[in-house]
Amino acid sequence: MTVTAAGSATRTLTFRDAFGEGLREALAADDRVFLMGEDVGRYGGCFGVSQGLLDEFGPERVRDTPLSESAFVGAGIGAALGGTRPIVEIMTVNFALLALDQIVNTAATLRHMSGGQLNVPLVIRIPTGPGRQLAAQHSHTLEGWFAHVPGLRVVTPATVTDARGMLASALADPDPVLVFEQIALYGASGDLPVTAGPVDLDRAAIRRPGHDVTVVGYGGSLAPALAAAEQLAAGGVSAEVVDLRTLRPLDSATVLESVARTHRLVVVDNAWRSGGPTAEVVARVAEQALDELDAAIERVAAAEVPLPYPRHLEEAALPSADRVVAAARRALA
Amino acid sequence: MSKLASERSVQTDPQALLTTMIRIRRLEERCAALYSAGAIRGFLHLCVGEEAVAAGVLDALGPDDAVVSTYREHGHALARGIPMAALLAEMFGRTTGCSHGRGGSMHLFDAARRFYGGNAIVAGGIPLATGLALADRYRDRPWVTACLFGDGAVAEGEFHESLNLAALWRLPVVFCCENNRYAMGTALERSHAETDLALRAGSYGLRAWAVDGMDAVAVREATALAVDTARTGAGPCFLELRTYRFRAHSMYDADRYRDRAEIDEWKDRDPIDRLATLLTDEGLLGAGGRAALEAAADAEIDEAVAVAEAGPIEPVEDLTRHVTTEVPA
Ligand SMILES: Cc1ncc(C[n+]2csc(CCOP(=O)(O)OP(=O)(O)O)c2C)c(N)n1
Ligand SMILES: [Mg+2]
Numbered sequence: 001m002t003v004t005a006a007g008s009a010t011r012t013l014t015f016r017d018a019f020g021e022g023l024r025e026a027l028a029a030d031d032r033v034f035l036m037g038e039d040v041g042r043y044g045g046c047f048g049v050s051q052g053l054l055d056e057f058g059p060e061r062v063r064d065t066p067l068s069e070s071a072f073v074g075a076g077i078g079a080a081l082g083g084t085r086p087i088v089e090i091m092t093v094n095f096a097l098l099a100l101d102q103i104v105n106t107a108a109t110l111r112h113m114s115g116g117q118l119n120v121p122l123v124i125r126i127p128t129g130p131g132r133q134l135a136a137q138h139s140h141t142l143e144g145w146f147a148h149v150p151g152l153r154v155v156t157p158a159t160v161t162d163a164r165g166m167l168a169s170a171l172a173d174p175d176p177v178l179v180f181e182q183i184a185l186y187g188a189s190g191d192l193p194v195t196a197g198p199v200d201l202d203r204a205a206i207r208r209p210g211h212d213v214t215v216v217g218y219g220g221s222l223a224p225a226l227a228a229a230e231q232l233a234a235g236g237v238s239a240e241v242v243d244l245r246t247l248r249p250l251d252s253a254t255v256l257e258s259v260a261r262t263h264r265l266v267v268v269d270n271a272w273r274s275g276g277p278t279a280e281v282v283a284r285v286a287e288q289a290l291d292e293l294d295a296a297i298e299r300v301a302a303a304e305v306p307l308p309y310p311r312h313l314e315e316a317a318l319p320s321a322d323r324v325v326a327a328a329r330r331a332l333a
Numbered sequence: 334m335s336k337l338a339s340e341r342s343v344q345t346d347p348q349a350l351l352t353t354m355i356r357i358r359r360l361e362e363r364c365a366a367l368y369s370a371g372a373i374r375g376f377l378h379l380c381v382g383e384e385a386v387a388a389g390v391l392d393a394l395g396p397d398d399a400v401v402s403t404y405r406e407h408g409h410a411l412a413r414g415i416p417m418a419a420l421l422a423e424m425f426g427r428t429t430g431c432s433h434g435r436g437g438s439m440h441l442f443d444a445a446r447r448f449y450g451g452n453a454i455v456a457g458g459i460p461l462a463t464g465l466a467l468a469d470r471y472r473d474r475p476w477v478t479a480c481l482f483g484d485g486a487v488a489e490g491e492f493h494e495s496l497n498l499a500a501l502w503r504l505p506v507v508f509c510c511e512n513n514r515y516a517m518g519t520a521l522e523r524s525h526a527e528t529d530l531a532l533r534a535g536s537y538g539l540r541a542w543a544v545d546g547m548d549a550v551a552v553r554e555a556t557a558l559a560v561d562t563a564r565t566g567a568g569p570c571f572l573e574l575r576t577y578r579f580r581a582h583s584m585y586d587a588d589r590y591r592d593r594a595e596i597d598e599w600k601d602r603d604p605i606d607r608l609a610t611l612l613t614d615e616g617l618l619g620a621g622g623r624a625a626l627e628a629a630a631d632a633e634i635d636e637a638v639a640v641a642e643a644g645p646i647e648p649v650e651d652l653t654r655h656v657t658t659e660v661p662a
Contacts, residue, residue, distance in 0.1 A: 113436045
């Protein structure tokens with residue numbers, strides 16, 4: 001444990017451990033909560049997040065499922081209707097496509113189709129994102145597809161504090177919540193206030209205040225946004241970095257307020273540019289704050305290509321701090 | 334298990350089954366007329382000919398058991414006890430409908446009666462039913478979930494994934510396949526290499542058997558056995574209920590893919606005629622008895638239509654309601 005200058009005690013831990021602690025705490029706190037998914041138990045989770053939980057909580061509460069994404073996601077929906085609080089893990093977002101029917105046609109619609117009689121308190125954890133040379137079926141950033149759907153909440157923890165706290169908040173939500181965990185961040189560490197607890201799921205967060213340009217990222221694109229802000233600061237440019245945190249419902253107010261201060265906007269997205277979540281951010285700024293802009297909006301997003309395997313090509317396809325810096329400089333030119 | 338539930342499942346009341354089937358048949362015929370008159374819109378799938386399945390399966394369940402159904406669910410909903418006026422109001426899009434008017438014919442819900450829809454994605458309700466049963470198992474409740482779907486659903490991956498999962502975890506679910514031999518215009522043998530559906534279901538390690546789905550008493554008794562099996566922890570069961578729809582797939586369907594002779598052959602096995610004849614032969618249904626049941630059903634429907642038509646429509650200002658939790662202002 002360390003104590004920062006501000007006097008708050010923190011400890012350093014990895015995203016993997018932050019997510020794992022969140023799971024352990026949720027299982028310990030409420031016996032209606034159980035975890036199920038492929039290899040969450042004996043294997044310890046495909047990325048090691050649920051290591052040790054089977055021994056601690058037993059096979060009723062940490063359930064290994066067959067390779068049946070649609071069935072176990074749908075079973076999670078039914079179990080949620082039946083008064084439990086399931087946490088379903090889908091191994092990665094590309095496999096979540098096999099459960100799209102249950103997520104989009106059932107979880108997101110039951111409340112509406114039943115005229116408000118039913119609700120689905122289900123949490124689905126989905127590892128996502130690029131950065132490990134896993135090629136075109138294991139690297140994509142598809143959070144935005146789910147964020148398109150009314151009836152779902154989509155959250156994208158990009159800090160250790162959110163990784164630790166978002167699960168408890170998601171479990172408290174009476175409606176389905178999808179938590180997207182960045183595969184590339186599992187091994188990364190950050191500082192967690194020892195007092196950290198549940199976090200709000202409604203608001204975007206300003207991760208770095210600034211006054212010259214607003215840089216918006218989320219999930220896996222927060223890191224290049226922050227790194228770019230650091231580089232820009234060295235050159236005398238003050239960038240404000242906004243972490244969207246939740247893609248649905250989208251907190252556009254925080255972005256609009258920031259743009260009203262900086263008058264310049266750069267969005268950073270590991271998803272493809274066309275129709276990605278930050279395209280919606282851009283649209284809202286264009287609708288509601290066009291007058292505030294002193295420069296054209298800049299977009300740094302994934303190239304329109306399935307992610308390639310070779311490192312240099314994967315890197316070239318994705319936003320980098322350098323590309324964000326260049327975009328910010330164009331906006332400031 | 335409650336004493337009542339176990340007693341319920343051994344006693345079959347054929348008169349009650351006949352009454353239910355007649356109410357369903359008359360309601361469905363009225364729905365067709367209301368559709369032609371423009372009072373019901375969207376897709377409308379009727380279950381005329383399949384009433385023995387609805388009456389028999391639903392009658393074998395207790396009030397705490399859950400039901401998951403498809404878009405062809407009017408009969409199931411009625412047999413579950415949802416009032417006719419609430420069903421019709423739903424089809425008229427009124428707020429007094431059993432889904433507040435938001436669902437229509439294909440999405441009938443009633444949380445209090447544990448009637449979980451009304452799913453119009455073929456096989457989409459099967460994982461859901463599996464999960465309801467998982468919750469009951471997890472919470473140690475002696476409840477069973479009945480999941481109704483068609484023969485077409487057996488070709489979907491969700492069916493196979495769910496049967497394996499339910500059997501693996503020995504979940505208390507009864508899979509009730511209404512095999513009416515057609516998935517829209519595609520005959521069973523044109524979409525299944527192996528048409529013995531019970532045989533295929535049985536390969537997942539659960540009890541599966543075929544039942545004459547035109548015989549309400551047989552359906553009732555088979556379901557009662559399956560429900561008892563599931564309730565006592567012996568795992569899920571699969572019933573292949575062999576039946577036939579007398580009408581087209583939906584009101585849009587010109588029904589060009591079936592032989593007239595085939596339809597007539599099945600109509601000779603009409604489940605209502607069959608049970609009425611049986612009851613008459615046994616002296617349990619007097620002369621004019623069936624006509625009286627039909628008249629009573631018609632009177633119930635007349636009144637329900639009037640009540641449903643008087644129901645309000647939802648104000649457009651409420652359009653975006655019922656999407657996520659509504660926090661009171
Ligand atoms: C996943 C999916 N595919 C296609 C359809 C279109 N569709 C609606 S009903 C139906 C036939 C289903 O047949 P079956 O399961 O036998 O049920 P039945 O209509 O005979 O009761 C089809 C293809 C659908 N609703 N859902
Ligand atoms: Mg069919």
